[in-house]
Amino acid sequence: MQAQLETLSGLERRLSFSVPRDQIASKVNARLKSLSKTAKIDGFRPGKAPMSIVSQQYGFRVQEEVLGETVERSFADAVQEQKLSVAGYPRFEPKDSAEDADFQFAATFEVYPEVTVGDLAGVEVEKPTLEISDAEIDKTVDILRRQRTRYERITTPAEAENRVIIDFKGTIDGEPFEGGSAENYAFVLGKGQMLPEFEAGITGMKEDEVKNVEVNFPADYHGKDVAGKTATFEITVKNVAQAQLPEVDAEFAKTLGIADGDIAKMREEVKANLEREVRFRLKARAKESVMSALIDASPVELPKSLVGLEIGRLAESAQADLKQRGIDPKLVPFSPQMFEAQAKRRVHLGLVLAEVVKANGLEAKPEQVKAIIEDLAQNYEDPTDVVQWYYEKRERLAGPESMALEDNVVDFVQSKGKTVEKPVSFEELMGQQQQA
Incomplete structure (x- = not known):
């Protein structure tokens, strides 16, 4: 032919x-x-x-x-x-x-384009570091306590850190508006869950008290129908409750899976879990630094078709996430532009990584994959069952194999370039998961 x-x-x-x-x-x-x-x-x-x-x-x-x-x-x-x-x-x-x-x-x-990986000798990559001390363990134990907070009803005026349950009816120019009313709505004062004027109006109110509160919606408020407008809310406080944190005692330790309630064992368990989580997060940050350096060092013309396919995958993933959270994807307009930058970065990175791996023999080895699976399994009650699950089907190894491959690339780039250790704080590394 x-x-x-x-x-x-x-x-x-x-x-x-x-x-x-x-x-x-x-x-x-x-x-x-x-x-x-x-x-x-x-x-x-x-x-x-x-x-x-x-x-x-x-x-x-x-x-x-x-x-x-x-x-x-x-x-x-x-x-x-x-x-x-x-x-x-x-x-x-x-x-x-x-x-x-x-x-x-x-x-x-x-x-596919010809991919030329830039000179890595002049590349600078960050390697974040963090040592776990008793202070970090104490902070984590405190977070675990806050996650088990109970609220007890009080008759005194509501103040910061109190949970309130309210009914409210909002109007703008005397007319109700969508999303402006609710019954038995619970939130904690001082956490920024509601607009400041709304929370300020409730602060000082007691159970069964009714009050009208004026609230000015910011001009950039996410609800466009009310942005920049002033609403009047009729608020009825139905319950005020004070937070009660559990004591760090044997009963508390038992709730964390320490059968005999030994506090020292509990702290060791918290430390082990914390070290594992910190290690994962440090690796993720180091990887991100390496991947950004590879992209910057290796300009590539991107196939539009691959970018388009990646945009489609990202959009599908976003829609599936909305469904999982009980939100109808049809109510959230999606456009390709929303995912274009992320899609381009993924395609770019995929092309460069493939070339680095092929040129330097950085494929994942079976022993590396096994070590990653065993490490991941430690997060579960029965690690042996988790390891067995991964090896039951070949396709389940794709994730750990990808992780091992990325580890090899990170080690390779760090060995070629200039690695700068950067201490990070516990709060910075853990981010939102450390919020009470």
């Missing part, structure tokens, strides 16, 4: 090729004969309809199927012959041809 290759732009190519008409006709006839043995056609017993009737009823569909399969196979053969690396999916278009001539097609597609 002869094929003509054209370069349309940087990565875009067009491959023109022909498919012999007699070859298609032969395959169509063979498939129709096979189909005629089981075809159900009105007025005939199965397998007894004349070929002319079978061809009349199924011929067009069968030709389309045969032609599609042959075109894809012919394209694959031509690509292999031309030694092309196709990125994404080709777009096939028929070309005009005489009725008795061969079928003519053009496939437009992109090829």
Whole structure:
């Protein structure tokens, strides 16, 4: 088969090729004969309809199927012959041809770019560090206490750190507005869950007290219908409760899985879990620094088709996340631009990583994958079952293998470039998960 290759732009190519008409006709006839043995056609017993009737009823569909399969196979053969690396999916278009001539097609597609990894000797990457001390263990124990907070009803005025349960009805210019009313709404004062004026109006109120509070919505408020407007809320306080934190005693230790309630054992367990979490987060930060350095050092022309596919995957993931949280994705408008920058970064990184791994033999080794799986399994009650689960199916190893590969890349880049250790605070590293 002869094929003509054209370069349309940087990565875009067009491959023109022909498919012999007699070859298609032969395959169509063979498939129709096979189909005629089981075809159900009105007025005939199965397998007894004349070929002319079978061809009349199924011929067009069968030709389309045969032609599609042959075109894809012919394209694959031509690509292999031309030694092309196709990125994404080709777009096939028929070309005009005489009725008795061969079928003519053009496939437009992109090829993978040549990736040249920059000189890593001058690359500077950060390696965050953090040592766990008794102070970090104390902070974590305090967070665990706050997660087990109980609230006890009080009759004194509401103040910061108190939980309140309220009914409220909001109006703007005397008219109710969407989202402006609720019953039995609970929140903790002073946590910034509500607008400051709203919380200030409730502070000092007692159970069963009713009060009107004016609230000015900021001009940049997420609800566009009320942004920049003033609302009046009729607020009824139904309950005020004070936080009661558990004491750090044997009972508290038992709630954390320490059967005998030994406080020292509890602290050792907290320390072990904390060290594991800190190690994961430090690795993630170091990896992010390395990946950013690789991207900066290795400019690449990105195939639009791969970016488009990645945008689609990110959008699907975002929609699935909304569904999981009980939100109808149709209520949240998505546009490709929302995911474009992230998609470009992922495609760029994928291309550069593949080249670094291939050029330097950084593929994941079985022992590395096993060590990662065993480490991940420590987060579960029965680590042995988790390890077994990973090895039951080959595809489940993809995640740990990717982690091992990335570890190899991080180690490689750190060994080639200039690694700068950067101490980070416990609060900075743990972020939102450390908020009570």
